[in-house]
Amino acid sequence: MRVKVSLVAAMVLLWSIQALAQFEHPDLKSGKKRVHSILFMPAQVRLIKVGMKGAESMTEESRQTELDLSSVIGTVLQQLGYKVDQEALAPAVLDKDSDLRYTVDDLQKKFDDELRRMGRKAKDVRKGRFTLGDEVTKLPAGEGVDALLFVRASGEVLTGGKKAFGYLVTGQIFDMAIMQFGVVDAKNGDVLYFARPLAFRNLAKDSEKTERVVKKSFKNFAKASPAEAASAKK
């Protein structure tokens, strides 16, 4: 039992270290490229409830978390001095414009396609290897902004029974959520920043704790933020 718990703890630790890593495009790091304004692409969150009888979807909670998480990220980025646009692609806007909805979905698909490779070798973001291509310019709302933000999160919420079972047998005793944030150049599609924080809790609850995780995951991005630049000038 002790060996099992230690093993799980070691895995969690390793995972956490990896999860804390943040990856910046060389141009962003060197200051050659500056980001001042960010357009939020609709977040995609998938939460499932895992119990002793298997898994159940949490579609409603996922939907709400998409909005909450975007709002938390928005607050964090605004605090860093970024101008954020969360309204241009809000659900109400997309409901009225199916062409825009398809364009957004196309870019989301493109990001997911690139995400598969970024997930494998995230450190190559630092070599400027990943791009969505200049198709990102097809997004009309992207015209006046420097970057697009893609948000992905998926999480497992364990029932009480499953947690108890975890204590005794499997070692999985926490709710868990993996998030992935990608900041993409709105002009040429280059992935400028990528982070994949991990949260050991139910993402649908307690947005204050989520804010802390989000803040940490934008730590390196903050170095290139307008607020940082302004304080450096002073």
Place this chain on the structure above:
Amino acid sequence: MRQLAGNMSVLLVLLLALSCCCVGQEPNGATAVPKLPETNSGTDEKLASPRRAQEFKFTKVDFELLKQADAFDTYVEEKGWVYNDPATNAYLDELGSSLVPSETPENVKWRFRTIRDLEVNAFALPNGTIYVNSGLLSRMESEAQVAGVLAHEVTHVVNRHGYLENRSARKKMVAIDVVEVAARAAGYAGVNLAIVNAVGNLLPMIVVSTMFGYSRELEHEADVYAVNALQLRGYDLREFSRGFELLRKGPEVDLSKEPVFWASHPKLADRVKYVASKAAQLQPDVTSLRIGEAGYRVATKSAIRNNANLALMLGRPRTAAATAQRLIAEEPNNADNLALLGDAYRNLGARTPIPLDEELTDEAKKEARKHIRKMTMVEYDKALLANAHGAERWEANAALSEETYRKALAMDPNNANSHRGLGFLYERKDQHTTATEEFKKYLELAPEAKDARQIKVHIEALEKAAPTAAPVPEHP
């Protein structure tokens, strides 16, 4: 334990896959399929509900799944995954409605929708929504073929297969791992599994069955119903069988390890046999049977075009080329169709339009999978170009592309898409001045185009670059 659960789930997936293989054999009295009058003329005769639908009693677990299915419908709509073309929707609704039983089962509302996904697949949710991927619509050639697919999926709803599988899966604690394994098994290069993953996350308990097939008995039940329904509506059963064949012969090299159900080769082979034997038995006279090629093509062309553009964007130019050729066959005088084909040829890069035999060996597939998993689209294209014959193939594709755009312009000198395509082609060939001219013509003809800003960026870059400078990276 986790490892054990993982192993068990692999086993479960394998068992599910194996269990779906031999659908050509009649299971002994296990099916619950209605006896339908045997007729080969399209009639208004009602389809009866299978026995199982009448016997089914809803439990709390079933209601929960129903709620999840409804939420899934809203979710995919909001995300822009559903292709809402009025013509395609109306067509699928009408076709699907003709194939459902006269009595609508409790808690079922029939809806037939196209989902924007390149996978050749269709799936049904227990609430009566049947999704047909645009990838499948693009591969099918007639109404009779799609009718077979829809009738098959209708059975899964009517006979409550989703609920039954859900109940059964709940008995197995490893369900969540099954989702992971199933997604991993198919999640390979070139395979866009957005929908599989989404269903896996949103409706985890039934993902394996909806996407990768139900048990042998249930799938057979669905085929038997489909055959009867097609027979009753006067469709040519040979078309259903031919549809299976079309599903097997895709324009891309199939790199998935566990194909989704409708593209699953070994299972399809058995199903082809079954339907062919039924066709021979039930429809000796083929003269008055319905096929519905022309109507199908007209009604679905918008969805098919959308699928071709999706294929171009996601690095499947062979699919785009095959789809464009189909559109041209339907409307040979449409310059936009030719421009689409030109785009597809241009995006082929160093690929041949049809896979070569050497690409179809297990070794080559393994290698391709590895490359696509590791390389970005741009890197993969470059690697192909560096291969033996790579440059030669690109030259051939570029020539074909140019010729096709020119044909389109001969047909319609104001075809904006052809000018756009030529712009990209010349840009890639380092012919900066001509490229700029073509892009400018495009903007003149389509100043409000969605990609106007993208094209302006290219013009700007081309005008800045010296004629001998390296080409601007192209992102079609």
